Amino acid sequence: MRRIFFFDLNLVGGGQAAASPLDQFEIVPLIPFHIGNFYFSFTNPSLFMLLTLTFFLLLLYFVTKRGGGNLVPNAWQSLVELLYDFVLNLVKEQIGGGNGKQLFFPCILVTFLFLLFCNLQGMIPYSFTVTSHFLITLSLSFSLFIGITIVGFQRHGLHFFSFLLPAGVPLPLAPFLVLLELISYCFRALSLGIRLFANMMAGHSLVKILSGFAWTMLCMNEIFYFLGALGPLFIVLALTGLELGVAILQAYVFTILICIYLNDAINLH
Template sequence: MITSPLEQFSIISIIPFHIGNYYFSFTNSALYLVLASLAASLLFHFVTAEGGFIIPRRWQSLVEMIYEFAASLVQEQIGEKGKKYFPLVFTLFVYLLFTNLIGMIPYSFTSTSHFAVTFGLSFSFFFGITIVGFLHHGLHFFSFLLPKGAPLILAPLLVVLELVSYCFRAISLGVRLFANMFAGHTLVKILSGFAWTMLSIGGFLTVASVLPFAVVFALVGLEIGVACLQAYVFTILICIYLNDSINLH
């Protein structure tokens, strides 16, 4: 029986819960989001439980590397004013990293391959960053809609374009993360299904199935890299948007 490559993205209700027409069931997507949070929390807890070691061990070195990486992002993209937002940026990066990597485990679920998760994150940060802009600059924050030195005659057009561009950030953040995770996992599933079909037929195709299996293993390695890269891209874009709101140009 040939299954669809898209079956891996099916939302399955684990604990059904309804209130009238509203659906609040605990699903497999929510489960893996919780598992990602628990995995990250446990790792950081056990590494820091004894105060760490002077000579870092393997896991402590990994945690310190992630910490320093997130700190350098904040420092380079936002500057001194961004230090108080470091916990938020650090948590976001670790959360996305663990969620994406857990999705690479066979027979697991990739929560970031769904609109609801990625759009929920992107829109939440979009509104939060907008609030930060108003807290820092008040109504002067609206000045970003009209680039400095632009002719007044073009103001109506530029304001509309800048507003659309600004609002589109929330959509582009969610689409970028969702599309990359969705497309990569779909491709791996298609090629692995093709390789398994060749192996099952027998004869010459069994021998020839070595090639698609090799491609699948290479793609899995590539997808692990993409999982890390997409966590980085999402986080650095949030840092850039925070910088635009804090250090208004």
């Protein structure tokens, strides 16, 4: 008489399903809302974006209304002034210091601070990383890219198309170079969204995998597994610090690329 054993690879000890590292990116509708075939539910990304915006506005309010203008600035005022000066110097270096060019400074400052706070908020346990979703980062990058293109046409009119043709190109090669430059120009918005989304999603997934592995080994009853978990545990701590640096760096990279693209649209070649 044969005995048949069934094994489910999705189950671990205790009969519980193994958690996927991608579960942290799941979109959960908190307040379902439908209008016909349109879906306008308030989800967890909407909640955390609202929390980020609220924290940002409250920080600026208390700094400017309660602590602004002090001869000896407090810690919060120093932080806001540091961020302000950092983005202002970035705009001056990449675009220029003229008054007309600094009209774009508020948009760049808000973009940098929004991405910075969203990325840092995603490092808090049991929070949600808004910038780990491709649709959110792509919407932001395409919105800014369309705005930069409009600025280019406002400044130069139809002469803005000369951006697609470098100077001194032989006439027979012009159609091919124009096509290549057009494709490259359009892919700028796509690369902006993909870069931010991929770095944040990959980093958080890796931290989740290694932390789950270390926690499983720590929960083992044998001393061998407990000692073996110390290595992955230290790796998780180091990787968390690295991910914190990546969160800050990605906000900076996104902002500096926006400044470079805006400088190209204003100054052409």
